[in-house]
Amino acid sequence: MTYPSEEMRKPSRVLIAGGTGYLGKNLVKASLAQGHPTFVLVRPDFVSNIHKAQLLISFKQAGAHLVEGSFDDHDSLINAVKKVDVVISTMAENQLLQQLKLVRAIKEAGTIKRFLPSEFGMDPARMEHAKEPANVIFQQKMAVRHATEAAGIPYTYISANCFAGYFLAGLAQYNQFVPPLDKAVIYGEGNHKVIWVDEGDIAKYAIKTIEDPRTINKTIYIRPPLNILSLREVVGMWEKLCGRVLDKPTIHEEDWLITMQQDKSMTFETRVAMAIFYHIFFKGELTNFDVDGKEQLEATQLYPQVEYTSVERYLSRFV
Numbered sequence: 001m002t003y004p005s006e007e008m009r010k011p012s013r014v015l016i017a018g019g020t021g022y023l024g025k026n027l028v029k030a031s032l033a034q035g036h037p038t039f040v041l042v043r044p045d046f047v048s049n050i051h052k053a054q055l056l057i058s059f060k061q062a063g064a065h066l067v068e069g070s071f072d073d074h075d076s077l078i079n080a081v082k083k084v085d086v087v088i089s090t091m092a093e094n095q096l097l098q099q100l101k102l103v104r105a106i107k108e109a110g111t112i113k114r115f116l117p118s119e120f121g122m123d124p125a126r127m128e129h130a131k132e133p134a135n136v137i138f139q140q141k142m143a144v145r146h147a148t149e150a151a152g153i154p155y156t157y158i159s160a161n162c163f164a165g166y167f168l169a170g171l172a173q174y175n176q177f178v179p180p181l182d183k184a185v186i187y188g189e190g191n192h193k194v195i196w197v198d199e200g201d202i203a204k205y206a207i208k209t210i211e212d213p214r215t216i217n218k219t220i221y222i223r224p225p226l227n228i229l230s231l232r233e234v235v236g237m238w239e240k241l242c243g244r245v246l247d248k249p250t251i252h253e254e255d256w257l258i259t260m261q262q263d264k265s266m267t268f269e270t271r272v273a274m275a276i277f278y279h280i281f282f283k284g285e286l287t288n289f290d291v292d293g294k295e296q297l298e299a300t301q302l303y304p305q306v307e308y309t310s311v312e313r314y315l316s317r318f319v
């Protein structure tokens with residue numbers, strides 16, 4: 001009988017860049033929970049931000065190692081990257097190209113076994129046709145992919161579909177993060193299937209992939225079967241849970257497009273969100289393709305032991 005060497009049995013050491021962010025904090029927790037020595041890249045300015053400072057100290061108390069580093073200091077990135085086997089980035093959407101510096105450091109270090117860049121949404125490789133200005137985000141995510149692949153860095157791309165906190169909690173009502181009790185606007189017919197995923201679950205699946213040889217150089221889609229539901233189905237589920245019937249006015253695709261293109265008073269972030277809503281809710285682009293099982297794999301099939309949060313269970317917290 002052969003036994004894995006001591007080296008093989010050691011859990012991978014993980015560095016998270018963006019660990020204080022909305023998704024990143026979930027990855028720090030999942031990495032620690034799955035037994036990985038976990039390092040969080042800490043930018044020098046964290047001391048002046050009370051939320052970050054307290055979150056980072058809580059990570060430290062939970063067993064994470066804080067590593068100071070800056071995207072403007074190449075040597076500090078090399079130093080951080082050399083401490084680990086796996087690098088996960090959850091950089092903010094307005095900082096995606098900063099990751100090119102991280103890719104350069106990973107290439108130079110030459111020891112990283114897996115890199116997960118900041119993706120976690122719609123698959124950018126499928127979104128060449130995306131409406132402005134969401135196309136910029138997808139193009140930047142593709143630029144990071146191209147740099148990663150050109151550098152020969154082993155990668156896994158996670159396509160996580162709709163974050164529950166952003167989309168499900170407010171029944172996809174823009175900028176609303178608890179379910180409404182009176183009215184829910186329906187986009188178009190509201191019948192396209194959408195995929196809603198709890199952020200803690202996204203983090204669990206992402207961490208599962210990092211040592212899995214099946215996921216090397218693959219795109220992993222997270223498609224929990226119970227959570228593939230149209231907006232109308234989700235609103236109906238909420239109506240049952242809260243015991244009320246909501247007013248459900250519809251917005252037509254043409255009207256949405258006109259607002260998107262003509263209302264110049266909206267911020268860049270709002271225009272990005274409107275374009276993403278368009279592709280998800282009016283065009284059904286989270287579910288209009290099959291995962292091919294070769295270059296693309298599905299997370300709940302790879303890791304059936306993970307108990308994910310169903311849409312119903314997620315919404316029931318608001319009753």
Ligand SMILES: NC(=O)c1ccc[n+]([C@@H]2O[C@H](COP(=O)([O-])OP(=O)(O)OC[C@H]3O[C@@H](n4cnc5c(N)ncnc54)[C@H](OP(=O)(O)O)[C@@H]3O)[C@@H](O)[C@H]2O)c1
Pocket residue numbers: 017018019020021022023024041042043052071090091092093095098118119120121122160161162163164166167
């Ligand atoms: N599928 C969905 O529904 C969905 C929803 C939202 C986001 N996403 C995706 O998830 C990924 C992470 O997004 P997020 O919302 O979690 O990000 P976030 O909270 O906005 O930011 C994540 C991290 O980016 C870093 N950052 C922000 N500004 C910076 C700056 N000026 N210089 C250097 N670093 C800076 C910070 O890292 P530190 O302070 O820790 O260094 C921050 O914690 C993105 O790729 C985004 O597209 C998907």
